[in-house]
Amino acid sequence: MILLVHPFGNANVRAVLAALDRTDRLAKFLTTLGWSNSSPILRMFPEKSRAEIMRRGYDLPHYKIRTHPAREIVRQLAERLGLRWLTKHETGWASIDRVWNGLDGVAAGYLKENRDRLKIDGVYGYEDCAARLFEQARELEVRRIYDLPIAYWETAQRLLRREAERYPEWEPTLGGTRDSEEKLARKTRELELAEIVICPSAFVLDSLPEQTRRSKKCIIAPFGSPPENRSDRSRRTEGPLRFLFAGALSQRKGLADLFAAMKLVRSPGAELVVMGSPILPMHFYRNQFAGFTHEPPRPHEAVLRLMSSCDVLVLPSIVEGRALVQQEAMACGLPLIATRNAGGEDLIVEGETGFLVPAGSPETIAEKIEWFLQNRDKLPGMREAARAKAAKLTWTAYGDQILHAIGD
CATH class of the missing domain: 3.40.50.2000 (Glycogen Phosphorylase B;)
Structure with a gap:
């Protein structure tokens, strides 16, 4: 049984959840905001509001979803109200980084308390939300699957720094050049602890350190496409x-x-x-x-x-x-x-x-x-x-x- 942790539930996350659920291998999905699409409460909302709410809906039974919503709710409100100090990169209380790190800590505690009850034998984590989860999983001898959705940070930093030199005026748009040493160290630790690494492309696979590619099981799983759209x-x-x-x-x-x-x-x-x-x-x-x-x-x-x-x-x-x-x-x-x-x-x-x-x-x-x-x-x-x-x-x-x- 797999414990999967992700704060937002992107399309690729939903596909993994669906695969785990249809094969009865999903122990629990830990996220920030989320609810089951089958919940009768959703039908109580007006149609316009329901469409927005359904963006955080999942085709899972309600008992498979556990939420930790506080920071994410504050983050969304802060963005709408223009309270940028609350969402400032890494340091803001409701920044994306704090949302991910907070959920990582919750997941580690949840695994420790529920491993035996839910028969969890694997954890599925994503970059920036897996360091503490993987530490706890290693201690409990639980398998650690790491989904890396973008190029590994060492490769990304090298490429982005080159762009900062080519186009200095564009440097504020690069983002990754401003990550702290602490954040980069967490990324390194996540990869060290991972046993299986899932990459969406050959570019991401090639971005991994050579030692990682030799010593760990690394696979490429290309994303799916939306239905054909004609006009x-x-x-x-x-x-x-x-x-x-x-x-x-x-x-x-x-x-x-x-x-x-x-x-x-x-x-x-x-x-x-x-x-x-x-x-x-x-x-x-x-x-x-x-x-x-x-x-x-x-x-x-x-x-x-x-x-x-x-x-x-x-x-x-x-x-x-x-x-x-x-x-x-x-x-x-x-x-x-x-x-x-x-x-x-x-x-x-x-x-x-x-x-x-x-x-x-x-x-x-x-x-x-x-x-x-x-x-x-x-x-x-x-x-x-x-x-x-x-x-x-x-x-x-x-x-x-x-x-x-x-x-x-």
Whole structure:
């Protein structure tokens, strides 16, 4: 029986939960806020409120979920009220880091108290939320499965510091360059204690220390794709080609390189759409490259509608794990221009589902944008190839891979 711990329950977490639950291997899911989708209480809320609440709903029986909500509730309120001192990186009482660390401590205590009662023989933890849990699990001789959703910190730090040198003005958007020594030490300890390491991409696997890859069981389990999404708007043949960037407005995701690439594009007819949360004031981005349309973050269904109005996804990331936005875009019929560092190397069939470009190369990005502008007639076939490629990756298959890695 597996104890799984995660504060938010992303799509990949939900797939693992579903796999464990359908095989009767889920002892308990520990999270911050969460409830069972079968709860009759949910039907008491107005429809608009219910849609927001269901984002923290899980297709699990209520007795499989245990919550620790205080910091997460304060974090959400602080963000809405603009109380930034409460959510300040690492030090704020309701910062993301404190939310993760707090849940880690709760999980360690829960394991100690309930290991025998629930017959827990394995714990499934995620980066930044597993150090104390894994310490307790080792003491109790419980297996430790570590899900690393992004490149290991040593590789990430090296790459991000290089970007800080290339684009000093973008350094505040990088995030990881400001992690404390204490936080990095916890990450190191988590990996040391792990027995099985789950990676979403070859990029993440390759980011691990060589000794880890030799001494531990490390597997690649690619994320699943959303259902195919079709729209007549994605088959338009007139007007500018719409190139979409989706994600935080950061050079970690390669936005500075994309802006530099757009300045190099000589063929007319390219429109850049940038969807995501700005980290710096919007005038900073306009000063770097004025010619883009900004679209704010939005609910998932609205994201898919925006994707269907665009033609190509461009994601020249420097550090990722496996950016799920790639498969979401492909399911909407968008071919990719992406780096290996975005984690979707296996999604790219050159010239069919898109193009792989080197990280940190605006010139190559510009070359591929030019290619699409000059080969617009190839887009219909590429749209179908992108959809077909995405459809081969399902969340059920992802969950099955995790189960196989965990074993009996």
